[in-house]
Amino acid sequence: MTCDHCGAQNAEGTRFCVNCGAPLTAQSNYSRAGQTQAQSRSDASRPYQPTYTQPIITQEQLPEKFRPLSPWAYFGYGILFSIPLVGLICLIVFSFNDTNINRRNFARSYFIVLLIAVVLLLILAFAGVLGGLWVRYR
Numbered sequence: 001m002t003c004d005h006c007g008a009q010n011a012e013g014t015r016f017c018v019n020c021g022a023p024l025t026a027q028s029n030y031s032r033a034g035q036t037q038a039q040s041r042s043d044a045s046r047p048y049q050p051t052y053t054q055p056i057i058t059q060e061q062l063p064e065k066f067r068p069l070s071p072w073a074y075f076g077y078g079i080l081f082s083i084p085l086v087g088l089i090c091l092i093v094f095s096f097n098d099t100n101i102n103r104r105n106f107a108r109s110y111f112i113v114l115l116i117a118v119v120l121l122l123i124l125a126f127a128g129v130l131g132g133l134w135v136r137y138r
């Protein structure tokens, strides 16, 4: 066996290295562990062959909750949400409806954009009122 401390060759079963005196028992264990590691490495390098074939799930087989929406569905919902009042009601309903999480998330993102637009419009309107007052009472 090879000494890990100095690299000298020692007879098998020797407890201490003849060259440097380092204990060899732990090192022989270490080299054995290294061997199994190398073995498992070579196992890993072999092409992976699954013992079972995983079923391929198509979009149609997915439960309704996780089914992706088609681009036209997004387009349709976008049109629906932009209808005054009716769109807003649909938006709120779909934002809390978990029937399809993709539709729910789209409704939520649309809702966030709508809120930002409303806040921006309020700021602009407020600035407009202030500007008008400033022009009148200057």
Ligand SMILES: [Zn+2]
Binding pocket: 003, 004, 005, 006, 007, 008, 017, 018, 019, 020, 021, 022
């Ligand atoms: Zn040694």
